[in-house]
Amino acid sequence: MIDRRLAKVRRVLLVMSGKGGVGKSVVSASLSGIMAKSGLRVGLMDADIYGPSSALLFGAHGLPAEGESGLVPPDRGGVKVMSVDLFAAGRPIPLAGSGANEILLELLALTDWGELDCLVVDMPPATGDIMMTLTSLRSGDVGALVVTMTDRLSTTVAHRVLELLKGGDVATIGILGNMVRYSAGKGGKGEQGPRGLASEFGVPLLGNLPFDPDVSRAVDRGEMGMLLKSKFARDLQKALGGYVASLSLRNAGSRP
Amino acid sequence: MYLQYTYSLITMEFSPQRLSEGAGGVSCLHELTLVQGIIDSVAETAAERGGRVQSVKIGVGELAQFDVRLVRKLLQDLKKGTPLEGARVTVETEKSKVRCLGCGRRWDFRELSGPITVDEREMMHFLPELLNSCAKCPACSKSYFEIDEGRSVRIVEVVLDA
Numbered sequence: 136m137i138d139r140r141l142a143k144v145r146r147v148l149l150v151m152s153g154k155g156g157v158g159k160s161v162v163s164a165s166l167s168g169i170m171a172k173s174g175l176r177v178g179l180m181d182a183d184i185y186g187p188s189s190a191l192l193f194g195a196h197g198l199p200a201e202g203e204s205g206l207v208p209p210d211r212g213g214v215k216v217m218s219v220d221l222f223a224a225g226r227p228i229p230l231a232g233s234g235a236n237e238i239l240l241e242l243l244a245l246t247d248w249g250e251l252d253c254l255v256v257d258m259p260p261a262t263g264d265i266m267m268t269l270t271s272l273r274s275g276d277v278g279a280l281v282v283t284m285t286d287r288l289s290t291t292v293a294h295r296v297l298e299l300l301k302g303g304d305v306a307t308i309g310i311l312g313n314m315v316r317y318s319a320g321k322g323g324k325g326e327q328g329p330r331g332l333a334s335e336f337g338v339p340l341l342g343n344l345p346f347d348p349d350v351s352r353a354v355d356r357g358e359m360g361m362l363l364k365s366k367f368a369r370d371l372q373k374a375l376g377g378y379v380a381s382l383s384l385r386n387a388g389s390r391p
Numbered sequence: 392m393y394l395q396y397t398y399s400l401i402t403m404e405f406s407p408q409r410l411s412e413g414a415g416g417v418s419c420l421h422e423l424t425l426v427q428g429i430i431d432s433v434a435e436t437a438a439e440r441g442g443r444v445q446s447v448k449i450g451v452g453e454l455a456q457f458d459v460r461l462v463r464k465l466l467q468d469l470k471k472g473t474p475l476e477g478a479r480v481t482v483e484t485e486k487s488k489v490r491c492l493g494c495g496r497r498w499d500f501r502e503l504s505g506p507i508t509v510d511e512r513e514m515m516h517f518l519p520e521l522l523n524s525c526a527k528c529p530a531c532s533k534s535y536f537e538i539d540e541g542r543s544v545r546i547v548e549v550v551l552d553a
Binding site for chain 1: 420421424428431432492510513514517518520521523524525534535536537538542543
């Protein structure tokens with residue numbers, strides 16, 4: 136059922152890091168918004184079942200509507216958002232065992248995304264069931280964007296994720312350094328953190344995005360529009376411009 | 392214009408209605424989606440393995456709070472014209488079995504000490520695992536439990552002839 140759901144999704148992009156607190160959710164949400172502004176059909180799947188934040192970032196709430204072919208994710212500024220928090224509505228989600236993965240599978244099976252150019256997936260921290268499930272999707276074109284800060288704790292965990300992705304079916308489209316403090320000096324793996332990882336694994340370093348205090352201001356105000364106007368979003372657009380353009384190009388020939 | 396199944400809480404009957412005519416009962420689109428998914432999955436399995444579907448057994452977990460009669464009715468209607476048309480289809484309720492990882496007590500949905508609100512029931516209708524978000528173990532009052540059985544709708548068995 137999940138394969139059928141994703142059959143009309145051209146690409147899936149897993150935004151991952153292995154570690155929490157490096158900005159995956161904000162990167163995922165902002166990237167989705169950037170894609171939508173570029174005219175792409177985009178969905179955002181919040182796979183962080185224990186600590187969902189995508190719905191909050193987009194100001195989406197309430198149970199998704201039931202459509203003829205499944206649950207219809209709410210559309211926020213051209214981004215179709217699906218999150219367990221649309222159901223849990225702020226309640227704690229104390230799942231044991233396989234519970235989180237079961238919820239992820241149910242959401243994937245029930246959501247009617249329609250045709251999408253890209254489904255961005257905000258991945259949870261850790262390398263558990265959810266990562267294994269999503270990196271084992273049988274639907275065509277699945278890529279991973281690995282987000283990391285420059286410090287040794289972040290790059291060490293990102294290293295583990297890259298190691299897991301190596302040689303698998305999911306292509307790493309690149310590494311994105313986030314909340315980079317240029318005065319911080321040397322990173323962990325390799326001399327410059329994200330650059331060292333990129334070099335070691337032979338994947339592109341898409342950018343090193345500096346810390347931008349406007350991001351937390353926009354998130355606190357719940358204004359996605361403000362977030363998309365921030366320097367962070369402009370930097371992100373520059374860093375992922377090639378990927379977004381590849382979706383647009385691929386899309387240009389197929390739209391009526 | 393497609394048909395929407397509605398379930399009347401007053402007459403306890405199901406009927407297809409055109410959306411434009413307005414729904415006279417509770418929307419059953421979620422059930423419709425799941426039943427259609429079951430039929431598609433069974434048809435796919437039959438096509439892959441090249442057999443004729445003799446029988447299908449469906450389990451309906453009580454946590455998702457579907458009406459078994461509704462699932463039966465939908466299966467009966469929607470299997471027409473599919474590889475399941477001539478198959479014997481049975482639908483049974485599966486009781487919930489929950490295991491507390493704190494105190495070890497095994498319990499089911501009906502043993503909850505506190506009430507479950509309408510909103511919480513609706514939430515669990517779609518995602519039964521969210522029982523953890525609104526219930527506590529009746530013995531130790533912790534939310535640290537695992538659902539072993541009785542979650543949602545599942546295909547228990549498909550028998551194909553050779």
